[in-house]
Amino acid sequence: MTNPTAAMLVIGDEILTGRTRDANMHFLAGELTKHGIRLSEVRIVPDIHDRIVAALNALRADYDTVFTSGGIGPTHDDITADAVAAAFGVGIDVRADARAILQDYCDRMGRELNESRLRMARIPDGATLIDNPVSAAPGFTIGNVHVMAGVPSIFQAMVAGVLPTLTGGDPLLSQNLTVLRAEGDIADSLRTLAATFPDLSMGSYPFVRDGAYGTNVVIRGTDGARIDAAMADLAALFPEAVA
């Protein structure tokens, strides 16, 4: 279990009020797992400066990498860049390269690079830019923190740009067996199996389908051969299972 660890900080009142259902966390979780990075914690906080600063400082101390989502647009409630600068104790100002990117985009789109849009060129000192192929306004990386947009299409494009720059670990593999029995009926056997494979993690997720009870058993780890062995034992325990 020596895979690098990551955390995610989702910033935005719209998630916490129930207006918007976050989509970025689920996307990032899948991408990190494929890349061998273990998403170890997620926090969601409102658009409040001190809360962003405190959460970011806690997460960046505890995990190898932190991804943030939200709050880097042009409006008054977009306060993430300033909060990140405060968390790192560095200055923040409009930066020439970020401004040039926005100017070029505005020129192409026939828009004015007004004061609000210029806010999106405010970058904490010492950060490097993250490319935004969707709408130009860049994200940025400072220390072990990657600051990205909340709009899902932009978030996803930024993740695609950042991931290849990170050191991954052995891919986190998993296999699933669907057992057409109630979770409580298979739990005893599953516990015994889990104890004989302490290097793997086994999860069980009950469901009801057409009135019938079933359980998805997921075995996770980094050693494919070990997972194969555990899956074979699991299948032998429940020969009626549907893979």
Added chain:
Amino acid sequence: MTNPTAAMLVIGDEILTGRTRDANMHFLAGELTKHGIRLSEVRIVPDIHDRIVAALNALRADYDTVFTSGGIGPTHDDITADAVAAAFGVGIDVRADARAILQDYCDRMGRELNESRLRMARIPDGATLIDNPVSAAPGFTIGNVHVMAGVPSIFQAMVAGVLPTLTGGDPLLSQNLTVLRAEGDIADSLRTLAATFPDLSMGSYPFVRDGAYGTNVVIRGTDGARIDAAMADLAALFPEAVA
């Protein structure tokens, strides 16, 4: 802004690995908002005892109420009840009333109340049970913490049972105006408007639809008349807007 505050703790490897997209957070956020309770933070942690204990103790100290989701089933990876007992420093054991509920359900379903299922009757000392009208196995309330199942249908039923027992605040109201202009074009006006209504919160959420740029502006608060006034000013700023 004197509404009661709440936090949510989502427990489960399946969320952090990307296997499952959490649905409970979005549901709870909407229900709390209607009830006048401000969801102020969400954390998602894996099925690791110490991580659950630490997160729960942090959240229950900081917020009026905490809701947890996940990890109270019959299998070896269901460790939430024990972690909650540890966080509160109390004992935990099979309790007669919870056992009776499970026995009755098993009798009706023709199932055996085996050792694994009996784990679901383990309740921390001093807790009260939360009814589970879906599959019997109860949740529980201890102190300001409500411990609920992760299966969405059960989670939702438990929230419906718990919410009426909580002191709500003034309902958190919101109105939305869809402005068919790019966020950067309206941000200056919006900032000025927000400054004249410091008692309200204004969020702006950009979108692209059929190649056209637009922004949803959401105004939130507890005073409906103030929101009406701000919405009237907003509509006057952008007469082409679609409500």
